[in-house]
Structure formats: C-alpha cells, structure tokens
Amino acid sequence: MSGIGSGEGFWNPIVWTLLALGVLGLAYALWLQGRRTYKRGTEQEEPFLSGERLPEEGSHIRGEHLYWGFVAGLRPLIETLRAFHTGFIGDYIGWLVVVLGVAILVVML
Amino acid sequence: MSVVVRTIARIVLPVGLAFGAYVIMHGHLTPGGGFQGGAVVASLVALIVVTFGAERLVRAKTWFSVVEDLGALAFVALAFLGIGVTFFRNVLANSGGLFGASVPLGPNPGILNSAGTLPLMNWAVGFKVIAGLGAVVLLLALFGKGGEGEDG
Amino acid sequence: MVTHAPVLAIVIPLLGAFALPLWGKLRRELRDLWAIVVGVFTLVVALVVAVKVLGGGEVWVYTLGAASPAAAVVQGGFPIRIVLEVDALSAFMGVIALLAGIVGLVYTLQFLREEEGKTLAMSLYLLLWAGILGLVYTGDLFNFFVFFEITSIAACGLIGYRTWESRPPEAAFKTMVMYTLGGLLVLLAVGILYGEYDALNIAYISSKVTGGLLDRIALGLLLGGLLMKAGAVPAHMWAPDAYGEAPPSATILLVVNTQAAIYGLSRVVFTLFGGVLATPGVGWLIAAFGVLTIVVAALMALVQKDLGRLIAFGAVSQLGYMLLGLGVGAASLMTGAGFGQVALRGGIFHMINDAATVGLLFLLVGVVQRAAGTKELSRLGGLGHVLKAEGGLFLLGSLALAGIPPLNGFASKILIYESSFHLSPILAVLAILSSILLLAVVLRAFHSVFLGPKPSVLHVERTQWGTILAMGTLALVIVVFGLFPGFFVKHLVDPAVQALWAGRADYLAAVLGG
Amino acid sequence: MPFVVCMLLIAIGLFTLLVRRNLIKLVIGITIIENGVNLFLVSLGYVRNAVAPIYTYAPPGASRMVFPTPQALTLTAIVIGLATTALMLAFVVVIYRHQGTLDGGKIRELKG
Numbered sequence: 016m017s018g019i020g021s022g023e024g025f026w027n028p029i030v031w032t033l034l035a036l037g038v039l040g041l042a043y044a045l046w047l048q049g050r051r052t053y054k055r056g057t058e059q060e061e062p063f064l065s066g067e068r069l070p071e072e073g074s075h076i077r078g079e080h081l082y083w084g085f086v087a088g089l090r091p092l093i094e095t096l097r098a099f100h101t102g103f104i105g106d107y108i109g110w111l112v113v114v115l116g117v118a119i120l121v122v123m124l
Numbered sequence: 125m126s127v128v129v130r131t132i133a134r135i136v137l138p139v140g141l142a143f144g145a146y147v148i149m150h151g152h153l154t155p156g157g158g159f160q161g162g163a164v165v166a167s168l169v170a171l172i173v174v175t176f177g178a179e180r181l182v183r184a185k186t187w188f189s190v191v192e193d194l195g196a197l198a199f200v201a202l203a204f205l206g207i208g209v210t211f212f213r214n215v216l217a218n219s220g221g222l223f224g225a226s227v228p229l230g231p232n233p234g235i236l237n238s239a240g241t242l243p244l245m246n247w248a249v250g251f252k253v254i255a256g257l258g259a260v261v262l263l264l265a266l267f268g269k270g271g272e273g274e275d276g
Numbered sequence: 277m278v279t280h281a282p283v284l285a286i287v288i289p290l291l292g293a294f295a296l297p298l299w300g301k302l303r304r305e306l307r308d309l310w311a312i313v314v315g316v317f318t319l320v321v322a323l324v325v326a327v328k329v330l331g332g333g334e335v336w337v338y339t340l341g342a343a344s345p346a347a348a349v350v351q352g353g354f355p356i357r358i359v360l361e362v363d364a365l366s367a368f369m370g371v372i373a374l375l376a377g378i379v380g381l382v383y384t385l386q387f388l389r390e391e392e393g394k395t396l397a398m399s400l401y402l403l404l405w406a407g408i409l410g411l412v413y414t415g416d417l418f419n420f421f422v423f424f425e426i427t428s429i430a431a432c433g434l435i436g437y438r439t440w441e442s443r444p445p446e447a448a449f450k451t452m453v454m455y456t457l458g459g460l461l462v463l464l465a466v467g468i469l470y471g472e473y474d475a476l477n478i479a480y481i482s483s484k485v486t487g488g489l490l491d492r493i494a495l496g497l498l499l500g501g502l503l504m505k506a507g508a509v510p511a512h513m514w515a516p517d518a519y520g521e522a523p524p525s526a527t528i529l530l531v532v533n534t535q536a537a538i539y540g541l542s543r544v545v546f547t548l549f550g551g552v553l554a555t556p557g558v559g560w561l562i563a564a565f566g567v568l569t570i571v572v573a574a575l576m577a578l579v580q581k582d583l584g585r586l587i588a589f590g591a592v593s594q595l596g597y598m599l600l601g602l603g604v605g606a607a608s609l610m611t612g613a614g615f616g617q618v619a620l621r622g623g624i625f626h627m628i629n630d631a632a633t634v635g636l637l638f639l640l641v642g643v644v645q646r647a648a649g650t651k652e653l654s655r656l657g658g659l660g661h662v663l664k665a666e667g668g669l670f671l672l673g674s675l676a677l678a679g680i681p682p683l684n685g686f687a688s689k690i691l692i693y694e695s696s697f698h699l700s701p702i703l704a705v706l707a708i709l710s711s712i713l714l715l716a717v718v719l720r721a722f723h724s725v726f727l728g729p730k731p732s733v734l735h736v737e738r739t740q741w742g743t744i745l746a747m748g749t750l751a752l753v754i755v756v757f758g759l760f761p762g763f764f765v766k767h768l769v770d771p772a773v774q775a776l777w778a779g780r781a782d783y784l785a786a787v788l789g790g
Numbered sequence: 791m792p793f794v795v796c797m798l799l800i801a802i803g804l805f806t807l808l809v810r811r812n813l814i815k816l817v818i819g820i821t822i823i824e825n826g827v828n829l830f831l832v833s834l835g836y837v838r839n840a841v842a843p844i845y846t847y848a849p850p851g852a853s854r855m856v857f858p859t860p861q862a863l864t865l866t867a868i869v870i871g872l873a874t875t876a877l878m879l880a881f882v883v884v885i886y887r888h889q890g891t892l893d894g895g896k897i898r899e900l901k902g
Contacts, residue, residue: 102900111454210344463827
C-alpha cells in the first residue's frame with residue numbers, strides 16, 4: 016500500500032517516518048540527559064553573530080548572501096553559465112538549431 | 125486619402141463583400157471556404173482602415189470580438205449536432221431538408237443545397253475570420269489604444 | 277454522454293473559452309459562474325475517461341464524425357478520420373491536466389483582479405486547458421500539431437497579455453518564437469511521414485514504419501521540436517522567461533503544458549517509432565539532455581535574484597528528471613532490461629509530483645508578490661511574520677521540490693536514481709548532487725522571503741478562500757502522494773508505464789483491429 | 791524539384807533568424823520557414839497530369855485527381871501560421887512601445 020518496489024531498492028515512507036520519529040525521540044532523550052547550565056536573564060540569551068554582539072537595530076543575513084563561499088568557489092562555472100543565458104532571442108534560436116542538429120545526428124547513427 | 129482612392133474604395137467595397145460572401149457560400153463546392161472568404165472580407169477592413177482611417181472603426185472593435193466569439197461558438201455547436209452519433213457527424217447530409225440534397229454522381233455544376241452541416245460551418249468560420257482578422261488589422265492600425273491582439 | 281467523454285473533455289473547455297468573454301460582457305458574476313460550471317463539467321468528463329481507461333485497462337478510441345465512435349477504420353484497414361485515442365498514459369496526463377487546471381482555475385477566480393484583464397486571462401486559460409487535453413488525447417499526428425499550436429498560442433497569450441508591463445510581452449515574444457519554430461519542426465516531420473505513408477493516424481503509421489532515412493529525419497525533427505518545448509537545456513531559455521513573467525495563476529498550467537511535450541516525446545519514441553527506431557542512442561540522447569537540464573538549471577537557480585525566475589529554474593530542473601527517467605527507459609527498451617521500467621515509473625510519477633510541487637510554489641509566488649509588491653529577493657524579507665500559513669506551505673513545497681523524504685518528490689526521484697544508476701552511475705550521481713543543490717536553492721528562497729525582520733511596507737489583504745483552497749489541495753497532494761506512493765504508483769502510474777513499455781501492440785490494435 | 795525549393799526556403803528563413811537582429815525581420819524569417827513547410831506539404835499531394843480535386847467539376851474522362859488531403863492540411867497550417875504571426879507582431883508592437891527599440895540585441899531585460 017505505502018511502499019514502492021524499485022527492483023532492488025526499498026522505500027516505505029511510513030516506516031521511514033516512524034524511524035525518523037524514533038531517532039528524534041532518542042535524540043531528545045539523550046539531550047535530556049545533559050547538564051543544565053542554561054540560566055535565564057544572563058548573557059546566554061544575547062544573540063551573537065560570528066562571535067560579535069549584534070547591533071541594536073538587529074541584523075539579518077539576506078538570502079543572496081547565503082552560501083557566499085560556495086558560490087564564490089563555483090564562480091567561474093556560474094559566470095560561464097550566466098553569460099550563456101544572454102537573453103538575446105537569436106541565441107535562443109541558435110541553441111534550438113544545435114539541439115535539432117544533435118538530435119538528427121544521433122538518430123542517423 | 126485622396127478623392128480618387130476614396131471613390132474607388134467605395135466601388136470596390138460592395139464588390140469585395142459580394143465576392144467574399146460567394147467564396148464562403150460555395151465553400152463546399154469550389155476551392156475556398158470560411159477562412160478564404162473571411163480573409164477576403166477582412167482585407168476590406170484593411171482597405172477601410174487605409175482609406176478612411178482607423179478611427180472610423182474604433183467602435184466596431186467590440187462588435188468584432190462578439191462576432192468572433194459567436195462564430196466560434198456556432199462552429200462548436202454545429203459539431204455538437206452530431207453528438208447523437210459521433211461528435212462532428214454530418215447529420216444533415218443527404219437528409220432532405222436544409223442543405224440535405226444528395227449530390228448526383230458524375231460531372232454536374234454542383235448543388236448549393238447539399239453537404240449538410242459543412243456550409244453552415246463555413247459560415248461560422250467565415251464570420252469568425254472576418255471578425256478576428258478585422259480586429260487584428262484594426263488593432264495593429266490603432267497601434268496602442270487597444271493593445272491586445274488575440275486571434276484564434 | 278459517457279460514450280463521448282474523450283471529445284467532450286476537449287470541447288467543453290473550448291466552448292467555455294469562447295463563451296466566457298460574452299458572459300463577461302453581460303455580468304461578471306455570470307462569467308465566474310460559467311467558469312466554475314465549465315471546470316466542473318470538464319472534471320467530471322475527464323475523470324470518466326481516467327477511471328475507464330486506467331481502471332479498465334482498455335484503449336479508448338473515439339472517431340470523430342464516423343457512423344459510430346469505434347469505427348476508426350474504413351475499408352482496407354486504412355483510418356482516414358480524425359481519431360482520439362486514449363491509452364493509460366494519455367489518461368494519466370489527463371489526470372495531471374485536471375488537477376492543475378482545476379486548482380489554477382479556483383486560484384484565478386479569486387486571485388486576479390478585474391483591472392488585470394481577468395476575462396481575457398480566464399478565456400485563454402480555458403483555451404490552454406482544452407489544448408493540453410487535446411494534445412494528450414489525440415491519436416492523429418496532424419491534430420497533434422494543431423493542439424501543439426493551440427497550446428502555444430494560448431500559453432503565449434497568457435504570458436504576455438499584461439501589455440502595460442514591459443517584461444511579460446518580451447517573455448511572450450521570445451516564447452512564441454521558440455514555440456512557433458518547434459511547431460514548424462513538428463509540422464515538417466508530420467509532412468515527411470505523410471508523404472511516406474499517406475496517413476496521419478499514429479497507430480497506422482506506427483504499424484508501417486520501417487526506419488529508413490526519411491523516418492530517421494522525421495524522428496530527429498520531432499525530437500528537436502519536442503525537446504525544445506520540454507525545456508531541455510540548451511534550448512530551455514524561454515522557460516525561465518515564460519514561467520517567471522507569466523501571471524502566477526496560470527503558471528501551473530504552463531508547467532503542465534511543458535509536461536505535455538514530454539508526453540509527446542514518449543509517444544513518439546515509444547509508440548510511433550517504438551519497435552524500430554527507439555534505439556539506445558535515442559534513449560541516451562534524451563537522458564543526456566535530462567541530466568544537462570538538471571545540473572544547469574539547478575546551478576542557475578542558485579544565483580537568481582528574482583523569486584519567480586528562481587522557482588522557474590527549479591521547475592526547469594525538475595523537467596530534467598522526467599527527461600532522465602524517460603531517456604533511461606528508452607535506452608533499455610530494446611534490450612528489455614528491467615530497470616528501464618523502473619525509470620519510466622519514476623519519470624511518469626515525477627510528472628504529477630512536479631505539477632503539484634512547482635504549482636504550489638508558483639501560486640505562493642503570486643501571494644508573496646501581491647503582499648510585498650515585488651518579486652526581487654533583495655527587497656523581500658520577513659513575510660513570515662504575517663503570512664504564517666503561506667510560509668509553512670512554501671517550506672513544504674520547497675522540501676518536496678528538493679526531494680526530501682517522506683514527501684512526494686523523493687518517492688519518484690529515488691526510482692529515477694536507482695534506475696539511472698544502472699545505465700550509468702554518472703547520471704545518478706549528477707542527479708543526486710543537483711537535488712542537494714536544489715535544496716540549498718529553495719531554502720535560500722525561503723530564508724530571503726519569509727525570515728528576517730518584519731518589513732515596513734506590506735499589503736496584506738483578507739484571506740481569500742479560493743487561494744487557500746487551491747494551495748491546500750496541492751499541499752494535500754504532496755503529503756498524501758509522499759506518504760502512500762505505493763497506492764498511487766500501482767493504480768495511476770503503473771498502467772501508464774505498461775502502456776509505454778509493452779502497450780504498443782494494444783495501441784495499434786485498438787485502431788487497426790486484430 | 792519543389793522539395794529543393796522548400797528546403798531552400800527553410801534554409802533562407804533559418805539564416806534570417808540566425809543573422810538578423812530586428813524583431814520584425816525575425817517574424818519575417820519565421821514566415822518564410824512557414825511558407826517553405828506549407829509548400830512542402832501541398833506539393834506532397836501533387837500528381838502529374840491530374841485535375842483539380844473538385845468532384846462535381848471533373849471533366850469527363852479525367853482519371854486522376856490531385857490528392858486533396860495535403861491541401862486541407864496546408865490550409866489549416868496557414869490559418870495557424872496567421873494566428874501566430876499576428877500574435878507575434880502584436881507583441882513586437884507592445885515591446886517597441888515599452889523599450890523604444892526593435893533591436894533583438896537590446897531587448898534583453900530577461901537574462902542571466
């Protein structure tokens with residue numbers, strides 16, 4: 016009913032969900048075993064960002080800065096891809112012709 | 125446009141209209157039909173736009189869209205006539221009454237009162253094309269005041 | 277009326293589209309009522325088709341204009357009339373079109389404003405719906421081209437009807453140029469096949485096809501045109517433009533329109549040229565374009581600055597998964613390897629999952645744009661303070677898009693991963709990596725839109741029941757399909773897979789007899 | 791022979807699409823390709839020394855008629871082509887009003 020067979024794999028979301036809940040419960044139980052050093056009203060409640068105290072008016076890392084390092088690492092590839100999306104209609108048509116050519120070539124072989 | 129053009133246009137208009145109607149009406153007998161005749165009539169819209177200016181026809185825009193929708197609806201409704209048997213079934217053909225005349229074998233000049241639902245569909249398509257193409261010509265001529273150029 | 281269900285499923289929305297402007301001229305309430313009536317009738321009729329074909333396992337042939345709907349063949353075994361032929365795959369596509377069409381219609385009724393050209397948008401929407409249903413139900417090659425063009429015209433009208441803005445007409449023009457070229461390629465292929473076999477019926481041509489030079493050219497042209505419409509990189513560039521700029525109420529149907537092209541691709545490869553030209557090379561071609569689409573679109577989504585375009589690239593990437601499943605299936609069709617069937621199951625199951633997931637995200641983009649007045653990620657933020665339920669739905673859709681268990685996206689993707697691994701491990705690895713990348717992408721979108729300090733300018737309107745109903749339905753589909761994939765695979769997807777994998781003979785026999 | 795002309799038309803159209811930047815010329819290029827394809831379709835039904843496929847006007851003794859189905863197909867394709875051309879031209883008009891240019895290289899608000 017729930018699972019799907021895929022040849023050799025096994026996927027049953029109900030089992031998975033129960034397992035996930037079990038693991039979460041286990042983690043919670045382990046967490047409860049820990050020492051309780053949390054105190055209200057102390058410095059522990061202050062928000063920090065990379066070890067710096069947050070400015071008064073608050074601060075928000077905007078979405079475009081997420082994964083900055085990852086994107087920076089891939090920059091050559093991504094810049095190539097962005098340059099490839101020129102937005103010029105002639106290029107769109109050109110790539111359609113390329114796809115058509117590849118398709119016909121493969122079919123002919 | 126000059127007087128010469130306007131006079132000629134006045135003469136051409138009824139002739140063109142009659143020719144378009146002929147092409148639509150004889151669609152099931154001769155080459156032609158709803159689209160071709162409609163295109164002939166719609167070219168008269170272009171003639172009016174060129175000769176007398178698009179402003180003369182601004183108010184016709186609403187009528188064009190209504191007629192276009194009605195033509196499409198009539199076409200689908202005619203196709204629905206055959207739903208007792210199959211969709212698009214030509215139930216009127218060879219049935220006697222309106223457009224129900226049978227065509228004799230061998231060369232003959234053709235019988236206008238034949239072919240069942242086909243002439244009616246030709247008229248529906250004809251009106252749709254007249255209105256649709258006319259609206260397109262008009263809107264492209266008006267260049268901005270309208271803006272939408274839908275066509276079926 | 278049941279005997280005429282396949283044709284009614286096409287004609288009712290068509291009739292609705294033509295009559296809707298007339299009702300709109302009378303009264304707006306009448307127009308909305310008419311749209312609801314048309315939607316309900318289409319739903320009923322197409323459900324009849326789906327139940328009979330998917331449940332009964334038969335191929336439903338309906339001949340237009342014949343003395344009886346089943347009389348497709350005249351003397352000499354030669355079908356001359358236009359035939360609608362609904363096998364399990366067509367019926368499955370019909371179910372997707374129904375789900376998306378109804379949800380989008382409900383959303384449109386509430387969401388669009390009168391001054392935004394609501395009448396025109398609804399009319400074009402119904403026309404597009406009719407076109408998609410026709411495209412998946414037809415059994416005639418030339419009609420396939422006609423419905424291809426009807427969907428193109430309606431889709432581009434929908435994308436670009438907001439002529440008072442600068443970007444939608446540009447997107448619509450570019451899409452229209454591409455669609456027209458693709459349509460012409462299809463028409464040329466149809467002409468070649470007609471010249472060779474003097475027929476337009478898919479089943480008849482398929483029974484005669486020899487695999488000669490002209491057949492090969494025709495297959496190449498069909499592949500080119502349909503891959504373009506299916507959004508395969510590098511001919512995908514119209515897709516982010518179109519999805520990003522179309523009104524959010526219509527994007528869900530545009531996505532289904534693209535999936536209909538993938539349906540056409542599978543019909544061409546598996547049925548039309550099934551026993552002859554569906555070589556591993558063709559399968560590899562489709563699979564390679566699929567993987568390229570997945571990777572490039574996911575990378576491009578990472579750097580988008582506009583929420584609509586970001587989700588649009590995510591949607592294109594999902595199309596790549598379907599192409600990958602289809603390609604792996606086609607590559608193993610001639611060898612008969614068992615994993616091909618699994619791949620098809622994954623690819624076809626992914627279609628309905630993708631329609632729900634991407635559809636939900638696009639509907640939410642509309643809500644966000646209405647609330648914040650912009651789609652630019654740099655100017656969005658903190659909407660979670662106000663739009664709590666929408667934020668939750670966005671997170672749900674995002675996770676399903678990225679294929680996180682136990683949601684529906686994972687259920688279909690795991691089938692694709694496992695089967696493509698058998699064909700070539702590289703395909704599977706690239707697909708899995710891109711899925712992780714997509715998770716990063718959609719979480720970034722969620723972060724930028726819903727988290728952060730509360731924005732100062734916000735136009736939150738009262739909750740509209742229609743939009744909530746539409747989005748809730750899709751969310752329900754995502755969760756239910758995710759939790760009980762076995763049931764849906766067995767009853768919805770497997771008949772469609774069998775129709776492709778082993779159903780060619782049945783498809784031919786349904787028209788030609790014997 | 792007509793097939794050579796069709797392919798030539800299609801090639802000219804494609805060349806136009808790839809080389810020209812003006813949007814109107816793009817539409818013209820598409821129309822040329824369309825005409826090539828339509829010519830191809832209609833020439834499929836041509837039969838040498840045959841009469842026009844009008845049942846009632848066929849002269850006595852004529853044994854062969856031109857195949858009418860491709861003509862119907864071509865007509866449908868022409869109608870569809872007309873609709874797409876009109877729609878594209880309408881979009882061109884709107885784009886020109888917004889961006890003040892017809893140069894495809896400059897109409898690139900959607901990129902990246």
